[in-house]
Amino acid sequence: MHARYRHNDMEHLRWLLEKHRSARRKLIVTDAVFSMDGDAARLLELAELKREYGAMLMVDEAHSGGLYGSYGEGLCHVLGVHRDVDVHIGTFSKAFGVYGAYVSGSQTLIRWLTNKARTLIYSTALPPHVIAGILRALELVQAEHEGRKRLAAASVRFRSALVNVGFRTESGDSPIVPLIAGDNAAALRFSEALDVAGIAAVAIRPPTVPAGTARIRFSLSAAHTDDELTDAAARICEIGRTLGVTAGE
Ligand SMILES: Cc1ncc(COP(=O)(O)O)c(C=O)c1O
Structure with a gap:
């Protein structure tokens, strides 16, 4: 069992x-x-x-x-x-x-x-x-010592950028950054709008995650530059606001 x-x-x-x-x-x-x-x-x-x-x-x-x-x-x-x-x-x-x-x-x-x-x-x-x-x-x-450091630092910064504008996410330095959208439809709308804005991030829904915690899952890479991530965080915030997915939902 x-x-x-x-x-x-x-x-x-x-x-x-x-x-x-x-x-x-x-x-x-x-x-x-x-x-x-x-x-x-x-x-x-x-x-x-x-x-x-x-x-x-x-x-x-x-x-x-x-x-x-x-x-x-x-x-x-x-x-x-x-x-x-x-x-x-x-x-x-x-x-x-x-x-x-x-x-x-x-x-x-x-x-x-x-x-x-x-x-x-x-x-x-x-x-x-x-x-x-x-x-x-x-x-x-x-041999990718620098890449590892860069990715961990970028992951922390990316999380902070999301949290600073009121999104809910987990703390840490892993490159998996979830952004809780709440219901399934909101997560799907968010993901579609991100796609239009040039950001690939899929909506993850139950049963993969618990009911009521549908989310966008960002996966960062050592190949992302600081500028790209700063720009992405700004776009994500803007889209989140437009769709009404923000603080603690
Ligand atoms: C925790 C975990 N283990 C294993 C796997 C499977 O990896 P693979 O697709 O290479 O079989 C995944 C895939 O996403 C995973 O998230």
């Missing part, structure tokens, strides 16, 4: 672990940076809980791999919890700009997956040219 804990709610997770204390195996699963909110998981507390309850920990670094750490090792590494992570997964389709994904863990885990994971066993392996692309991307991303 699986039980779902509330978003980043450690008390709720603890309560569930307590409730299922006698379960033979327990696996705590989390994103490192959440895909729809752009906030970071409470990895230190998750590592403590896993130890306390004899659970395993699985972390998806899809949105943090390549971005955090001197060489883009990811958030687990930066926070020093990588040794607590039993199943470490990530994708090469985001910061690495290629395709494919990885799982890393103990030899026993990898042997088990190789023999039991049907999605792996019954699908074609990545073609060699994709693997070559991944290997090259790993080299490039590791």
Whole structure:
């Protein structure tokens, strides 16, 4: 069976672990940076809980791999919890700009997956040219020290620009910046108006996010210049005002 804990709610997770204390195996699963909110998981507390309850920990670094750490090792590494992570997964389709994904863990885990994971066993392996692309991307991303710093700083500034004019968003330095629009129609109208203004940002609606929190999800890139982001923030504010999507809605 699986039980779902509330978003980043450690008390709720603890309560569930307590409730299922006698379960033979327990696996705590989390994103490192959440895909729809752009906030970071409470990895230190998750590592403590896993130890306390004899659970395993699985972390998806899809949105943090390549971005955090001197060489883009990811958030687990930066926070020093990588040794607590039993199943470490990530994708090469985001910061690495290629395709494919990885799982890393103990030899026993990898042997088990190789023999039991049907999605792996019954699908074609990545073609060699994709693997070559991944290997090259790993080299490039590791060396992108400046890009990482620039992107984190730009993400903080972009958030501030939105919050200063009264939008609701999550704090942090991840390049995923959600802007809560409220209902689905408002989010769609917003996204369409942004598109006309030359800003590509999709509307994310339930069930991908909780009801009543439809949002625009901006994804920043190290290739965006400061001027582009300042200009985009100004346009977003203007469009938001015109459509009546602003402070705390
Ligand atoms: C948290 C998370 N994990 C995994 C994936 C899947 O990545 P891919 O599309 O490369 O399979 C996504 C995709 O958006 C994601 O948000």
